[in-house]
Amino acid sequence: MSQRKQAGFVTANAWQALRVHTDARIGLGRAGVSLPTAALLDFQLAHAQAQDAVHQALDTAALEAQLAPLAQAYNLGETLQVHSRAPDRPTYLQRPDLGRRLDETSAEALRDCASSLSSGFDLSIAIVDGLSSRAISENTLPFLTALLSALKHDSEEWSVAPLTVVRQGRVAVGDEVGELLNARTTLVLVGERPGLSSPDSLGLYMTWAPRVGLTDASRNCISNVRKAGLIYGDAVHKLTLLLKESRQRRLSGVQLKDRSQDPVIEGAKAATNFLLPNLSHC
């Protein structure tokens, strides 16, 4: 909420202090029965940021430069820049099928790359703009830094394919990337559908034995990875557990998912329903 001073004509809400308990836009006050100007302007800004996150093209050159030292440190070779079959954003938004496949030039480039390299990899990583380029440009470097370090220190050895950046891509495009690069597992980092309060949320999808045509049932997902959401260390911890189990059991998707279901969410602090007199801890 902006700190604009609310002069006359605005009726403030006595319960505004409850905002410490939720990111929901409660206690906004009212002008007549309508939204006060300050709250209106806050909303407009958040919506503008979320829309920009969808429509702003991913700055692939900047991302590649960001990732270069990491690729070098882990011997990943040159980062590959590819494109889906959706030529532009309006097409991308209306044709999910086109965003799931690489265009011909891109597929050829990955084939060439695979034939010039080793016989295969344990893991390919596709960095996909999805619905939020901001999620990719802000989270990719810190997340991958933590992930590659964790894999390096893992008891098993992980050979990682060259990083692949996909523009106008959907989650399933990672399967084609993994298949063409001869990877046993593919990991997709994708910009998630932006919320008003979270325009920068990264999604992680993992598939064992990736190939074109798989559905969501074959994938495992970790959502809301960002500084103000699931933080990088926790996301890497969850992901490496999944990666290791997937590799051991040679599968991914629903069968893994059942085992990794979260139990009842319990807040860090004891949450209370203050609407009831006996401060019920239900």
Next chain:
Amino acid sequence: MVADPHPTRPARSAYRYVLGTRTYGFRDLADVMAKATPERSGDRLAGVAAESAEERAVAQRVLADVPLQQFLQDLLIPYEQDEVTRLIIDDHDPVAFAPISHLTVGDFRNWLLSDDASIERLIALRPGITPEMAAAVCKLMRNQDLILVAQKCHVSSAFRNTLGLPGHLSTRLQPNHPTDDVTGIAASILDGLLYGNGDAVIGINPATDNLAQAIKLMKMMDGVIQEYGIPTQSCVLTHVTNTLEAMEKGAPVDLVFQSIGGTEATNSSFGFNLATLAEAQDAALSLKRGTVGNNVMYFETGQGSSLSANAHHGLDQQTCETRAYAVARKFSPLLVNTVVGFIGPEYLFNGKEIIRAGLEDHFCAKLLGLPMGCDICYTNHAQADQNDMDNLLTLLGVAGCTFIMGIPGSDDIMLNYQTTSFHDALYARRALGLRPAPEFGHWLTRMQIFQDAGRFTPNAGMPPSFAGSLARALQGDMQ
């Protein structure tokens, strides 16, 4: 020039139209329906949309000449293949249908708009109208037609209050929280109640499908409703099988929720069938928790869900959506709402398409006799904004929409989309003179939440009955 652009189509199809030198042929009734549908991205994605504006206008002319009787013979999804088709056909009432059985789709539009179509006649007609007939006439209607006829379709339902009375608009208080934090949810409930929202239901979309979590939220809301004597009902919008289990465990379930679609395959992809819903309705009725009525089901729908599940049988999305209303009306729901803009721009691209779909869904559901509300909403990747939602809210308010959502500041921090706010509901009340459910309205005055019920003005101070709760919350923060 080749006259027929689609020579592979059967030349003998009954659905043909000669326009000047050009002959338009349509594969079958489903093809006519799809191509007559006002433009939207989902039908293009499915490959069923008209290929030109002219083809769409021609398809509408062909559709206008189709006799309503035809929809009882020419089944869009075969009877043997689909239990929703069987439900539609088996429950069709020929006696109720008789007054319109001689009409074409085009005649039906004229009749609906005529003064012959009175409130009482429209009620009597309901069991004689199939979803396909409603969908078909809808495709020929302009937005103002959809509004004018929906106004004449009076549908009310009841549980702890009475919803859908003329001149009334109700709200679902939607206090979602990304981690189901009880204090956070309580804060949003308080905010909503003090803005006069929540008469349709206090309904939470839980952050997980975990059963224990759902039961915890059911108990939490039941406690609040009892403590303040609120004439409303609660619902945790979890899967129907979860709610069945919760009832077996003795949880305080007011309403059973389920997302439904218009084909059997859509519903199996959602993990239920008609028998599941019947079982859940029986279980909820046996709890006898309603005080003024026994409508215990809450359904959500939305155009595009069948295509999204690859279960649309080549039908357009508006026809699939309307078939879902046959499923809904079988179980006498308290509430049904179309979550119109949630599905995203690959199904409804922009504000214009969302507004049209919202009006279509509301009209068709009301014509078929459902207490229809609308989640007037959009996602951030759709070409839509608050102004589009203001337009749809105003149009639906005029049309007599049963209920809308109410959420703090329009921002659902759990589902990451925007819907109508607590403030928006007050706007609609003031602009259109729409009151909350009568029992709830009296409660708002009694609790001093509204200081001027006539102008829907909330109390400028803290209503005394809630002052203690706020003090407890703030005291808790101090500790």
